[in-house]
Structure formats: C-alpha cells, structure tokens
Amino acid sequence: MLIALVIVFVGCLGMHFAxxxxxxxxxxxSVGVSFALIKLSVYSLVGVVTDTPRQHSSLMSSIEGVFMVGIATAYFLFPAxxxxxxxxxxLEVYLVLCGLIALSFLxxxxxxxxIPVQTAGADWKDDIKNSLSLLVIPLVLVFIGSAFFFVMIEQGIMTWLPRFNEKVFLFSETLSVQMASLLAISLAVGRFIAGWLSKKYHGLLL
Structure with missing residues (x-):
C-alpha cells in the first residue's frame, strides 16, 4: 500500500506540473497500478482483521461503500x-490530492x-501454484468475468455521465460533473446497506 501511494503521488505531481x-x-x-496494489493489499488485510465469513462479507461491502464515497467526493472536488x-x-486539485496521499502514507x-506470519506453505512458488489452480474452477471463472464486466460497465458509465449531463440535459460544466455524483452516492448507499444486511442476517449472500 505504501508503494502504491508513492506511485500515485508521483503521478499527481507530474500531472500538475507537466x-x-x-x-x-x-x-x-500510475492510478491503475496503484489501484491494483491497494485493492490486493486491502482485500488481503480483510482476511486478517475478520474472523467469520459474515464479518468478511460485511467489511468488504463497507470498504466498497467508502470507495464510492471517495468517488462521489471527487465529483465536487474537481469542479471546486x-x-x-x-x-x-x-490542475491545483492535484496538489490537494498529493496532500491527502501524504497523510494516508503517514x-x-x-x-x-x-499480521500473523504463516510458516506452513510459505513458499511463494507453492502459493502461486495454488492460486493458479483456482482458475480451473468454473465458479471462480464466472466470478472473475462478472467482476471484470461489472467494473468495466460501472466505470464506463461514471466516466461518460458528466458529458452526458452537459450535452443531453444542457447543464453547465460544473453542474454536469456534480450531478454525476448521484450515481456514486447511490452505489455507496447500496453497498453500506449490503454490508449491514450481510452482517445482520446469517446466510444472506450479497
């Protein structure tokens, strides 16, 4: 996670000055690489700080909700x-982002x-082999495909929505971006509710 923060920090500085x-x-x-590193690190850490499948599911949904809150905030931060x-x-917004990244780093x-160290099966070659073996399980392939297309559609719509608001609804440039936050806020609320439901009701798959 620290490496990811350094990478995106440099990317923000480059965008501001160049x-x-x-x-x-x-x-x-830099954002793509950092996003992958952060997501892998956070999801791995979830397994350390949770004890039951319900806690795991609830925390995952809550983390996704916080992520969407961050996206919704960006829709107001940039127009400001x-x-x-x-x-x-x-471009001054990238200096603000650099400050937030520095705070996160600290x-x-x-x-x-x-984080407990697992001595059994600690060989990285065995870990990679075991991870690759999951790719032959049909359910895992369905999950990977579903996750890929969900993120692609979600990010595609969220990226295109400000332009849609400006050209179709004839909003101003600032309002077009701010109104696009409604989708991110709705997704955040949905994921917070999903996290609460998965923790409260046993056996509920979300």
Missing part, C-alpha cells in the same frame, strides 16, 4: 477548482497492524 498529454497517460497508468478566467486552475507508517 500538464500535457503524456503526463495524463502517466497519471492514468474550475475557473472561467484560468483554464489550468483545475497514517499507514504509524499504524500498528499485527
């Missing part, structure tokens, strides 16, 4: 830096999370 197409590409690359007199004013550095 303000070019190649910097935007590097920004997207828009300026009619300075077309590059919105929070992780000083967090005292005790």
């Amino acid at each position: 303000n070019s197409f190649w910097a935007a590409k590097m920004m997207f690359l 830096f828009y300026s009619e007199t300075d077309v590059n004013a919105w 929070f992780l550095i000083f967090s005292n999370v005790q």
Whole structure:
C-alpha cells in the first residue's frame, strides 16, 4: 500500500506540473497500478482483521461503500477548482490530492497492524501454484468475468455521465460533473446497506 501511494503521488505531481498529454497517460497508468496494489493489499488485510465469513462479507461491502464515497467526493472536488478566467486552475486539485496521499502514507507508517506470519506453505512458488489452480474452477471463472464486466460497465458509465449531463440535459460544466455524483452516492448507499444486511442476517449472500 505504501508503494502504491508513492506511485500515485508521483503521478499527481507530474500531472500538475507537466500538464500535457503524456503526463495524463502517466497519471492514468500510475492510478491503475496503484489501484491494483491497494485493492490486493486491502482485500488481503480483510482476511486478517475478520474472523467469520459474515464479518468478511460485511467489511468488504463497507470498504466498497467508502470507495464510492471517495468517488462521489471527487465529483465536487474537481469542479471546486474550475475557473472561467484560468483554464489550468483545475490542475491545483492535484496538489490537494498529493496532500491527502501524504497523510494516508503517514497514517499507514504509524499504524500498528499485527499480521500473523504463516510458516506452513510459505513458499511463494507453492502459493502461486495454488492460486493458479483456482482458475480451473468454473465458479471462480464466472466470478472473475462478472467482476471484470461489472467494473468495466460501472466505470464506463461514471466516466461518460458528466458529458452526458452537459450535452443531453444542457447543464453547465460544473453542474454536469456534480450531478454525476448521484450515481456514486447511490452505489455507496447500496453497498453500506449490503454490508449491514450481510452482517445482520446469517446466510444472506450479497
């Protein structure tokens, strides 16, 4: 997680100071790599801090809900830096993001999370072999495919929605972005409710 934060921190600085197409590409690359590292790390940590399948499911849904709250916040954070007199004013938001990333980095550095070391089967070659063996299980393949298409559709709609609001509903540029937050907020509420239900009702699969 610390490595991921450093990567996206550099990407944000590059986007702010370079303000070019190649910097935007590097920004997207850094976000993608960091997102993968953070997600793998967080999901692995969930198994350490939870004891039962219900707790695991509930915490996972809550984490996804917090993630959507972050996305919804971005829909208000970026427009807050828009300026009619300075077309590059919105780039200042990346300095704010760098500050938030630095705070997250310090929070992780000083967090005292005790992770038990598993000695049995600690060989990384065996771990990779066992992980790859899961790919032959049909249910795992269905899950991977479903997760991929769900994220692709979700992110595709959320990325396109501000432009849709501007061109179809004729909202202003700022309002178009802010109104797109309704989808993220709805998803966040749904995931928080799913986390609460999966913890409260035994056997409920969400």
